[in-house]
Structure formats: structure tokens, C-alpha cells
Amino acid sequence: MGIAFHIPSSVEPLTFDDDFTGTNGDPWNTVKWDILSGSPEIQSNKGRQEVPGGGGGAQNVRAYHNYILPAGEFDIQADWDIVSNNPNGDYWIVTFMIYAQAGTATPPYDQFYFQLSRLYSQGAHRLRVSRYDGDPLQGGYQETANTATSGKFRFTRTASNNLHGFWDVGGGWVEYWDTMWGTPATFEVQLRAQNGNGNGEVVVDWDNLISV
Numbered sequence: 001m002g003i004a005f006h007i008p009s010s011v012e013p014l015t016f017d018d019d020f021t022g023t024n025g026d027p028w029n030t031v032k033w034d035i036l037s038g039s040p041e042i043q044s045n046k047g048r049q050e051v052p053g054g055g056g057g058a059q060n061v062r063a064y065h066n067y068i069l070p071a072g073e074f075d076i077q078a079d080w081d082i083v084s085n086n087p088n089g090d091y092w093i094v095t096f097m098i099y100a101q102a103g104t105a106t107p108p109y110d111q112f113y114f115q116l117s118r119l120y121s122q123g124a125h126r127l128r129v130s131r132y133d134g135d136p137l138q139g140g141y142q143e144t145a146n147t148a149t150s151g152k153f154r155f156t157r158t159a160s161n162n163l164h165g166f167w168d169v170g171g172g173w174v175e176y177w178d179t180m181w182g183t184p185a186t187f188e189v190q191l192r193a194q195n196g197n198g199n200g201e202v203v204v205d206w207d208n209l210i211s212v
Helices: none
Strands: 002-005 034-037 041-043 046-051 059-069 074-084 092-100 112-121 124-133 140-145 150-157 163-168 187-195 202-211
Touching (some): 092 150, 112 163, 124 163, 187 202
Antiparallel strands (some): 002 034, 041 046, 046 202, 059 187, 074 150, 092 112, 112 124, 124 140
16 A cells, blocks of 8 residues: 655645646655655656556555645645556546545534545446545445546535535536535545556556645
């Protein structure tokens, strides 16, 4: 499993945006990301996550961006491009995720997270939107068949703290499931790639991570 945490720097001001510019093979910007394990790297000015194939069970590559999205409005977006996927009867999933910092949401629902994902599961390619708010009875997801190999994910929060998740796979922004709960929590952002047992290598490129 590879995990990347961002450590704020007193030398370079921390911003949310990352266009992953760099030399091929370089690690991700060490001001924005601190790699604990795994080796996310720059390829063609994009942030690449590679999850090996083969047996041995599921594997993850995760990148946590520690620019904290404050209470109130935000609008964040990221481009994704599935460079390589070779499903072989198991699953893989690529996810753009926001996760509430502990103690910042309204109790008892203080474990909010929301996910937008492109995945292969049970023999089908899909897009999925997921939510969890600390109560297993309230969590859930909706998904739709889709074979897009590139697109955009987006989260927004209004001044009244209502969250919304969108994807764009060629026809403009779509809010597939408008049931995300409102919360004033502060959020961390995660980019994640996961590969199931027995698949070939899964490679995803991220780009244009922005706050607008």
C-alpha cells in the first residue's frame, strides 16, 4: 500500500491547486505531498498512481492532500485518466474523496466522507458516488454503467453547507445522486487507486487539481 501525506511548509506557501508539473519520474511535489510508502510519480506533467497487478490480495495507492478545506463554500475539481486497466474477474477503483476531520462535523455523525469513483466490479465498468456520515444506516452509494477512461470529478459546498458531487465524462457536469448531507466540517482531500486480486496493473493519471 502506498500512502502520501502532505506536510505544510514554512518556506513555500501552501495552496490547494496542483498541476503536477515536473520531470518524468520525479516524486509528487514534496511541499504538497509527503510519501510514506509507494511511489506516486510525475509522468507527462500529470500525477501518476500505479497499482501492481498479480495475486496477493487488494493493494492501494493513496495520496492525502493536507490543505484543509475550511467551513463554508468550496468548489474543487480534478481530472483523471485511466492509462491502463486489465480486469481479470476482480475489481479496481479510482477515487476522488473528501473526508471530514475528526470532531469538525455535527455529532454523532462526525465521520463524514464523500467519494466519486470510476471502477470495474462484477464484470462491469461503472461510475459511483458514495457517502458515509458515521452512521452505517445512513451511508450508501449509487452507480451507473460507464466505460469512460477519462473525465473530471468535482465537489462543491454551498454557503448553507450543502455538499454536491459531480462528474463530467464528456457531456458536462452531472450530479448523479443529490443526497449528500450538509455539514460545516473541515475536509481533507484524498486521491486513491485500488486494485483487486488477480488483475493486471492499474495506472491512473491525475491533473488540474484546483479550487475555483
